[in-house]
C-alpha cells in the first residue's frame with residue numbers, strides 16, 4: 001500500500017480510455033488499496049485508477065458524509081470495478097465539482113440528477129443500485145475519468161481556459 005503521485009491536467013494520460021478488469025484478483029485489490037491511500041491522503045472523495053496512472057476501469061469513493069462524536073468524518077469506502085451507468089434521469093442538477101487532477105479549482109457542472117449503476121466489488125461480486133445526490137454526481141464524475149473525460153470538458157472553452165490559467169499561476173507560485 002502506498003500514497004502515489006496524482007496525475008494532473010493537462011497530462012495526456014487523463015484522456016485515455018481505461019480498459020475493463022478481466023478478473024478481480026490480488027493485483028486488483030493491491031491497486032484499490034493504493035487508490036484509497038492516495039485518495040485519503042489528498043482529502044478527496046473519489047479517485048479513478050487513471051489518476052494514479054493505471055488505465056483500468058476501477059474507481060474508489062468515500063463521501064464521508066457522517067461524523068463521529070468528535071466531529072471526525074466516518075469512513076465509508078466504496079469500490080466500483082467495471083462500473084456502468086444505466087438509465088440516467090432526464091432531470092438534471094448542478095453541482096460545484098472539483099477534482100484531484102485539477103487541484104483547488106471548482107466549477108458548476110450539470111449532470112443527470114439520478115442514475116442506476118452496475119458494478120463489481122473487490123470480491124468480483126456484481127451489484128446494481130440507484131444513486132442520487134452527491135453519490136450520483138461523484139460516480140458520474142469518476143466514470144468520466146474512465147472514458148478520458150475530466151469535469152473541465154463539460155465547461156465552455158472560455159471557462160476551461162480561465163481555470164487552466166489559474167492553475168498555471170498557482171503552480172508557478174508554488175514552484
Ligand SMILES: [Zn+2]
Nearest residue numbers: 098099100101
Ligand atoms: Zn476527478
